[in-house]
Amino acid sequence: MSGRIINMTEETFTPHNIIVTGGCGFIGSNFVHYVVDYHPDVHVTVLDKLTYAGNPENIAGLPEDRVELVVGDICDADLLDKIVPGHDAIVHYAAESHNDNSIADPEPFLRTNVEGTFRLLEAVRKYGIRYHHVSTDEVYGDLALDDPAKFTEHTPYHPSSPYSSTKAASDMLVRAWTRTYGIRATISNCSNNYGPYQHVEKFIPRQITNILDGQRPKLYGKGENVRDWIHTEDHSSGVWTILTKGRIGETYLIGANGEKNNITVLRMILKMMGQPEDAFDWVKDRPGHDRRYAIDSTKLRTELGWTPRHTDFESGLKQTIEWYTQNRAWWEPAKAATEARYKQQGQ
Numbered sequence: 001m002s003g004r005i006i007n008m009t010e011e012t013f014t015p016h017n018i019i020v021t022g023g024c025g026f027i028g029s030n031f032v033h034y035v036v037d038y039h040p041d042v043h044v045t046v047l048d049k050l051t052y053a054g055n056p057e058n059i060a061g062l063p064e065d066r067v068e069l070v071v072g073d074i075c076d077a078d079l080l081d082k083i084v085p086g087h088d089a090i091v092h093y094a095a096e097s098h099n100d101n102s103i104a105d106p107e108p109f110l111r112t113n114v115e116g117t118f119r120l121l122e123a124v125r126k127y128g129i130r131y132h133h134v135s136t137d138e139v140y141g142d143l144a145l146d147d148p149a150k151f152t153e154h155t156p157y158h159p160s161s162p163y164s165s166t167k168a169a170s171d172m173l174v175r176a177w178t179r180t181y182g183i184r185a186t187i188s189n190c191s192n193n194y195g196p197y198q199h200v201e202k203f204i205p206r207q208i209t210n211i212l213d214g215q216r217p218k219l220y221g222k223g224e225n226v227r228d229w230i231h232t233e234d235h236s237s238g239v240w241t242i243l244t245k246g247r248i249g250e251t252y253l254i255g256a257n258g259e260k261n262n263i264t265v266l267r268m269i270l271k272m273m274g275q276p277e278d279a280f281d282w283v284k285d286r287p288g289h290d291r292r293y294a295i296d297s298t299k300l301r302t303e304l305g306w307t308p309r310h311t312d313f314e315s316g317l318k319q320t321i322e323w324y325t326q327n328r329a330w331w332e333p334a335k336a337a338t339e340a341r342y343k344q345q346g347q
Helices: 026-038 077-083 099-104 107-127 162-181 203-212 232-245 262-272 298-304 313-326 328-344
Strands: 017-021 043-048 067-071 089-092 130-136 185-190 218-220 226-228 251-254 259-261 281-283
Touching: 017 026, 026 043, 026 232, 077 107, 089 107, 089 232, 099 107, 099 162, 107 130, 107 162, 130 162, 130 232, 162 185, 185 232, 203 218, 203 262, 203 313, 203 328, 218 262, 226 262, 232 251, 232 298, 251 298, 259 262, 262 313, 313 328
Parallel strands: 017 043, 017 089, 043 067, 089 130, 130 185, 185 251, 218 281
Antiparallel strands: 226 259
């Protein structure tokens, strides 16, 4: 999609009724909060299957006249026929997204990430509404630790895991449906998110909640793997910018120049939480663990005028630690099972 300009003079798109798939998950729920907070004229229908990663508490307390929850599967074509009419756009966050889970059992990733995207694209084609596809930088594979390059919209796809390969497949479906059927679609590929409401299986909340639980944090391999961190609110504002201002048929990368290796992030967490910087355990590395991600978001910044607000990673990390400290009732129910699964995997 990148490099193929369909309409250079397209006007700003102003949605009033949108569907957010996966809106009870980590990144999706933060997007719902963002829309409610910053765009008061927009009504959001959240479509979520409420798997282990979807928690209705993530959107609890939002105004009922602004946010409606529909519990259902994006693969359910009959359900889509019922709820899609009357909406202006679908913003597609729903995905199986945890790499370790995809290595242990790839099948749910194929169904949700590939078949689910297909069903949504068919609904978009049938009802003629706008579509934004939320993807990941992991579709590009990884970069060498000493490589000065970053991913751009022109980087060839080279996924490493069952998760990233299914996301790459879903991106390709969007491109094909845009070209063949003329649907009005955009794609964004984002770097690693952090912030509130993230499941405790993920790297940053796992370390924070281990410390809060009196357990030693765990670090894969040598801790040298680099991730390009972005606060989830900045991801949300990037998606909104692309949905409303992006050119049809284009891909935009969302990143905030937040490259840090895992051991640096873990030591920052330990220090902020009053622990010695070596108070963690090494565990075996993940199979096929990507070395480095890095996003060049120049296109999004220059073409659409987007800029991130949370550029101080240390400040954002401190706020995230405070959120998990103050919301034990939110994460504690999932903690024991998550750690038991990691223990079984030797991690």
